[in-house]
Amino acid sequence: MPDYHIHTLPNGIRIVHKQVLHTKIAHSGFVMDIGSRDELPQEQGLAHFWEHMAFKGTQKRKSFHILNRLESVGGELNAYTTKEKICFYSSVLDKHFEKSFELLTDITFHSVFPEREIEKERGVILEEMSMYLDTPEEAIVDEFDAVVYEGHSLGNNILGTKESVSGFQKQDFLGFLDRNLSTDALVFCSVSNLPFEKVVKLAEKYLSDVPTIQKQRVRIPFTGYVPKNVTIEKPISQAHCVIGCPAYPLSDDRRIPFFMLNNLLGGPGMNSRLNLAVREKHGLVYTIDSNYATYIDTGLLSIYFGTEKKQLKRTTTLVLKELRKLREKPLGSLQLHTAKEQLMGQLAMAEESNMGLMMMLGKSILDQDKVESLNEIFDKIRSITATDLIDIANDVLREEQMSFLNYVPS
Numbered sequence: 001m002p003d004y005h006i007h008t009l010p011n012g013i014r015i016v017h018k019q020v021l022h023t024k025i026a027h028s029g030f031v032m033d034i035g036s037r038d039e040l041p042q043e044q045g046l047a048h049f050w051e052h053m054a055f056k057g058t059q060k061r062k063s064f065h066i067l068n069r070l071e072s073v074g075g076e077l078n079a080y081t082t083k084e085k086i087c088f089y090s091s092v093l094d095k096h097f098e099k100s101f102e103l104l105t106d107i108t109f110h111s112v113f114p115e116r117e118i119e120k121e122r123g124v125i126l127e128e129m130s131m132y133l134d135t136p137e138e139a140i141v142d143e144f145d146a147v148v149y150e151g152h153s154l155g156n157n158i159l160g161t162k163e164s165v166s167g168f169q170k171q172d173f174l175g176f177l178d179r180n181l182s183t184d185a186l187v188f189c190s191v192s193n194l195p196f197e198k199v200v201k202l203a204e205k206y207l208s209d210v211p212t213i214q215k216q217r218v219r220i221p222f223t224g225y226v227p228k229n230v231t232i233e234k235p236i237s238q239a240h241c242v243i244g245c246p247a248y249p250l251s252d253d254r255r256i257p258f259f260m261l262n263n264l265l266g267g268p269g270m271n272s273r274l275n276l277a278v279r280e281k282h283g284l285v286y287t288i289d290s291n292y293a294t295y296i297d298t299g300l301l302s303i304y305f306g307t308e309k310k311q312l313k314r315t316t317t318l319v320l321k322e323l324r325k326l327r328e329k330p331l332g333s334l335q336l337h338t339a340k341e342q343l344m345g346q347l348a349m350a351e352e353s354n355m356g357l358m359m360m361l362g363k364s365i366l367d368q369d370k371v372e373s374l375n376e377i378f379d380k381i382r383s384i385t386a387t388d389l390i391d392i393a394n395d396v397l398r399e400e401q402m403s404f405l406n407y408v409p410s
Helices: 046-053 063-071 094-109 115-133 136-148 162-167 170-180 196-207 255-266 273-280 309-328 333-350 354-368 374-382 386-396
Strands: 005-008 014-019 025-032 076-081 086-093 186-192 229-234 239-247 288-294 299-307 403-409
Touching (some): 014 196, 014 354, 025 094, 063 076, 086 094, 086 354, 094 186, 186 196, 239 288, 255 386, 273 299
Antiparallel strands (some): 025 086, 025 186
């Protein structure tokens, strides 16, 4: 029996809730199956701009009233945009849950995009873009997307370009929403001590008037990957590098074994193979890690490190050596057991964050129409064999399939 509850309103909006009795904080939000990959070429950055504009005025509230509504009672209101999702969310004391529900509904469905606010927020986003470009360890990771997904919307920067952001007007936001917003691709998710019945009652109160919206949007799948090796000179003091390639999509059964392989290679643990081989043994980097991102039709492995310019080649060689080890040498029984225990422990600790749990509920319902329990995930992890991992390593971690993006000091 699942440890969460789900209810679908007549208009198609799904409500997913997990009751956690020991907390006084109510986390909730709307997660929408809309992201930067849904933008047309001339719309780069529009999804993220909409996320900002949702806080700038609705049919009944001005910007100050939106920002002050929850802050004045000690709550938080925030949002984020990814390649495939936009989320508006809040955290408040449980007694203010209804207030946050009503406000989230207001900014999600009743934003009016005041033209004066568009002009002000345009400047804010351009400053955000400049700040991001001044941080090479962040900029290179996003630019690597453009290297791997060249010519596809997955390769576009979520912030957009200075040219695109400078040109957006009110009709652009309205057109983007009209093309992408669908009530059956939208979830209200919450984690709190409140009973599910109360959450459903409030959902019926605030969401029943939202009309049924069903759009037959088709996302163009990514195909035609070609490995690349790109080096860019920049006025920086350290060399930065990302190495990676496409990987398994969200629906692939090999996703969890590859997630474990990535965790072993360069996950958050200080005992990751890359950290031990490159930082601890040779002292060549301060930060080195690998990340595995999943989308509905593809995935992305990306390994990042920063080092002295003169050590770039040596560090790259050490990274490729670790990939070769995973392809050629199966894990021993103790190594395999340790890798499983480490991943299960990390996942269990991640679920201790009720805010993260709330967001995971919404995303899982949108992507898979279900939420896998920790025990179900643990069963899959326990079933992984050393043969599974070496087969996956030889499928994905081939050196000839890797792309390279280097920022080097000019």
